[in-house]
Amino acid sequence: MNTLVLGIGSPIMTDDAIGLRTLEELEKMNLEGVTLQEACTSGLDLIEVMIGYDRVIIIDAIMNYGEKPGMVMVLDRDAFSNSVHGINAHEANIPSTIELGLKLAPDTFPKDIKFVAVEVNDVFTVNDKMTPEVEAALPEAVNTVLRLIKE
Incomplete structure (x- = not known):
């Protein structure tokens, strides 16, 4: 199965870095058959990133x-409405992006999308x-992604 693990976040907005930090830990493991990619954005740009994969695992702050x-x-795509990304009126949130991707590219957009969401304290303070x-949740986030990859 062609799998993309997508870490979303900002490295300088306190807890918003959880998706990127989880991805960094996964990169150390040399996972075969898995593409690891970071995104400091959400919205419509993610459609192109996800096309062509059978499965996508998104790691993000919630x-x-x-x-x-x-x-x-671990949330299914229908339950991932509180992502901290795409919450302003000028960009699409992740659930809307997925729905649009499924409509625009029904044959190549992944149907199997899971979210590893970590409840956070602060995504507003500039801090690395x-x-x-x-x-403290970082090891559990990594292990959760690894479990999903093996399913």
Whole structure:
């Protein structure tokens, strides 16, 4: 199965770095048959990135999902509405992007999309360090992605 693992985030916005940091840890493992890619954006640009893969695993920060900061969750595409990306009126959020991708490229856009979402504390402060709860969740986020790759 042709798999893309997509880490989304910003390296300088505190906990928003969780997707990128998880990807960095995965890069150290030399995973065969898996493409690892980071994205500091969401929205329509992601359609082109995802085309041609059978499966996509997206790692991203999530906020106000009602869980304690540092909680790692696996969500289907229909449940991933609280991503911190694409929340302004000038860009499409990830669920809208996926729906559009499925309509524009029904034969080549992945149908199997999972989200490894980590509940975060702070995505508004400029800081290259994550909060302690989210930093502590990094190993679990990595292991969750590895489990999804093996499924």
